Amino acid sequence: MSGTTLIFGLLFVGVAWLLALLIDVRDFSAGLTDPLNLSLTSCVFLGPVIAGGAAVRSATLVRQGVLALASTTVRGRFGVLLLSTISLTVWAVLGHLSFVTVVLLAARLDGPAPTVAWLLVVQAWAFLLLFTVIGTAVGALAPYNITGPVLAVAMFVTVNLLDLAGGSLGRLSPVYADIYYAYRLQPNAQLLAGVTLTMAAVAIVVVAVVFRPVRVIRRSLLTVVGVTAAGAGLFVVYSAPEGDVMLRRGSVGDCRSVDEVTLCAWAGPRVPFEESLQALIRVREQAKAVGIPVPDVFYEPGLDSASATARVFEVPVVRGNISVGPTTYPALRAMVPPSCGAGSRGAADDLTGLLAERLEEGSVDPRGPWAAGVPVASEPPAAQRRWVRDRLEDLDECR
Amino acid sequence: MSVAERLRPVIRTGWTATYAVHSQLLAGSLAIITLAAYFLPELVSVPSLATDTIAQPLVVFTSWASVIVAVLIGVEPSWQLFATARSRVRRMNLARVLCAAALGSALGAWPSGDWTIALVATTSLLGWALLAGGLLGASFAWCLPTLYLFATLSIGGTGGTEPPPWAWILRPDPALAEILASMLLLALGSTAWYTSANSVKLS
Numbered sequence: 260m261s262g263t264t265l266i267f268g269l270l271f272v273g274v275a276w277l278l279a280l281l282i283d284v285r286d287f288s289a290g291l292t293d294p295l296n297l298s299l300t301s302c303v304f305l306g307p308v309i310a311g312g313a314a315v316r317s318a319t320l321v322r323q324g325v326l327a328l329a330s331t332t333v334r335g336r337f338g339v340l341l342l343s344t345i346s347l348t349v350w351a352v353l354g355h356l357s358f359v360t361v362v363l364l365a366a367r368l369d370g371p372a373p374t375v376a377w378l379l380v381v382q383a384w385a386f387l388l389l390f391t392v393i394g395t396a397v398g399a400l401a402p403y404n405i406t407g408p409v410l411a412v413a414m415f416v417t418v419n420l421l422d423l424a425g426g427s428l429g430r431l432s433p434v435y436a437d438i439y440y441a442y443r444l445q446p447n448a449q450l451l452a453g454v455t456l457t458m459a460a461v462a463i464v465v466v467a468v469v470f471r472p473v474r475v476i477r478r479s480l481l482t483v484v485g486v487t488a489a490g491a492g493l494f495v496v497y498s499a500p501e502g503d504v505m506l507r508r509g510s511v512g513d514c515r516s517v518d519e520v521t522l523c524a525w526a527g528p529r530v531p532f533e534e535s536l537q538a539l540i541r542v543r544e545q546a547k548a549v550g551i552p553v554p555d556v557f558y559e560p561g562l563d564s565a566s567a568t569a570r571v572f573e574v575p576v577v578r579g580n581i582s583v584g585p586t587t588y589p590a591l592r593a594m595v596p597p598s599c600g601a602g603s604r605g606a607a608d609d610l611t612g613l614l615a616e617r618l619e620e621g622s623v624d625p626r627g628p629w630a631a632g633v634p635v636a637s638e639p640p641a642a643q644r645r646w647v648r649d650r651l652e653d654l655d656e657c658r
Numbered sequence: 659m660s661v662a663e664r665l666r667p668v669i670r671t672g673w674t675a676t677y678a679v680h681s682q683l684l685a686g687s688l689a690i691i692t693l694a695a696y697f698l699p700e701l702v703s704v705p706s707l708a709t710d711t712i713a714q715p716l717v718v719f720t721s722w723a724s725v726i727v728a729v730l731i732g733v734e735p736s737w738q739l740f741a742t743a744r745s746r747v748r749r750m751n752l753a754r755v756l757c758a759a760a761l762g763s764a765l766g767a768w769p770s771g772d773w774t775i776a777l778v779a780t781t782s783l784l785g786w787a788l789l790a791g792g793l794l795g796a797s798f799a800w801c802l803p804t805l806y807l808f809a810t811l812s813i814g815g816t817g818g819t820e821p822p823p824w825a826w827i828l829r830p831d832p833a834l835a836e837i838l839a840s841m842l843l844l845a846l847g848s849t850a851w852y853t854s855a856n857s858v859k860l861s
Contacts (some may be wrong), residue, residue, distance in 0.1 A: 263794055263795055263798065266793060266794055267794055267798060267801070270790070270793065270794065270801075270802075274802070274805055278809050278813070281822065281824045282813055283822065297813075300812065300813065301812075301813075303808065303812045304805060304808035304809040304811075304812050304813075305805075307804070307808060308801055308804055308805045308808065311800065311801060311804065312798065312801055315797050315798055318797075319797065404730050404733055404797055405683070405730055407797070407798075407800060407801070408726045408730075408800040408804060411800070411801075411804050411808075412804075415808055436812070
């Protein structure tokens with residue numbers, strides 16, 4: 260069996276390495292977070308297969324009578340199953356490390372590298388540990404040939420369903436497959452820590468219940484530790500801030516000015532300063548003309564605002580060489596005072612629509628709630644200013 | 659009476675019992691595959707790194723299931739004894755695996771008529787399975803096709819809606835080169851499986 264485990268492990272590492280070579284990472288944002296998130300996503304296909312492999316290995320131990328024989332020794336079946344789990348977990352982590360290494364070598368790392376991003380790797384290891392433990396346990400309980408592939412499929416389906424599930428169940432998802440981390444975003448550290456702790460705790464509980472430790476460590480003690488840790492992990496998960504991603508926090512950032520307008524963004528090579536500033540200047544002129552109070556300073560979310568009147572400007576996301584989203588839309592949104600409820604949101608949409616009409620850019624994309632057009636745009640300037648004043652009064656509630 | 663002659667009925671009984679279990683497994687699996695192919699929608703949506711979900715033909719999944727069942731019924735009760743059998747018996751083992759996979763994938767492709775996709779998916783996945791069986795033993799034969807399928811479903815769409823060349827089983831309209839590549843993979847896998855059966859590596 261050790262020979263089989265060795266070849267299985269080497270094959271696993273080789274395939275993980277090969278898959279990492281085949282993946283195109285050019286569309287990722289520059290920085291560490293997207294590649295490390297991809298390494299966590301790789302567990303969606305590496306994890307179920309290592310679980311199935313662990314099930315086959317422990318099923319073989321049962322069928323060959325090794326577990327029964329081991330039960331007569333000091334360490335008992337616990338020692339054999341634990342050794343099997345450890346050896347396969349080591350191979351799984353080595354496979355994952357080879358994947359991470361290749362992806363990091365291929366990625367552009369000249370972007371943000373928040374320390375919290377490394378929690379994605381820790382979570383991946385907890386994921387692989389849990390899947391190996393579950394595989395070993397299931398194989399020992401159901402020692403059939405079909406157990407491995409059926410378990411692998413069940414795990415794959417479960418992980419994907421958790422990833423797709425929203426709400427409170429979705430918070431337990433061990434992967435974040437459809438998330439790209441823009442410059443201003445980083446993983447939700449508390450959520451990652453909670454999910455990692457929960458997975459490790461569930462692994463401990465499975466070891467205590469199925470591996471049945473004797474003499475080495477008290478089974479009841481291990482169960483209590485596991486259940487307590489799982490409870491703590493769930494508490495951390497559900498007390499974590501909403502969302503799989505969080506805003507990075509930083510100081511002023513990289514600021515550029517044209518005419519009177521200043522834009523501060525997260526430092527990095529991807530910011531389309533020229534286009535963003537030109538869009539802000541064009542929209543700002545229209546806003547001033549109809550009496551909307553306009554600031555001089557705009558900043559990217561997560562940065563400290565340079566002044567009390569500064570407004571948020573969402574710099575278009577750039578992946579690779581492709582700018583995702585035009586600059587006019589965030590400029591329109593930045594120029595209207597923020598809303599705080601259904602009524603004020605309608606007022607903000609009205610103002611955004613008027614500015615879009617005045618820009619004579621019917622093709623502002625994405626088209627917002629004003630797509631049907633704002634009739635007041637064809638009225639005289641005085642009427643437009645009165646109309647704007649009414650809506651600004653609605654938005655004053657949000658100050 | 660020699661030892662071999664005395665063991666022969668015991669061995670025959672063991673083999674018959676195993677083949678009876680394999681027949682039940684094959685019949686049950688084929689029934690499930692057929693029902694799934696008829697009653698599930700033609701496309702199955704799976705999450706992807708590139709987009710929220712990617713719709714894939716159901717026939718890819720039924721082909722995978724057929725391959726897994728095929729390699730499971732290819733497991734012999736004792737590879738040590740099997741290795742001493744005549745080469746005709748070992749060829750029969752390989753033929754049984756190939757026929758089971760072909761039958762299962764044909765039943766899976768029947769409702770949708772995606773014969774080309776089924777051909778490419780089955781030959782590729784079976785090639786991986788037989789290769790893994792030859793390298794790791796028959797009980798691990800499922801791992802390479804499963805890893806390949808899961809990887810293609812999870813990250814095979816990265817960079818656009820068109821699958822990259824390495825995820826050729828997901829292509830809705832496979833090119834001749836992809837069909838030939840999958841055939842080559844099957845030939846390679848069959849050789850590995852047959853050779854390993856000869857040298858008891860499949861145990």
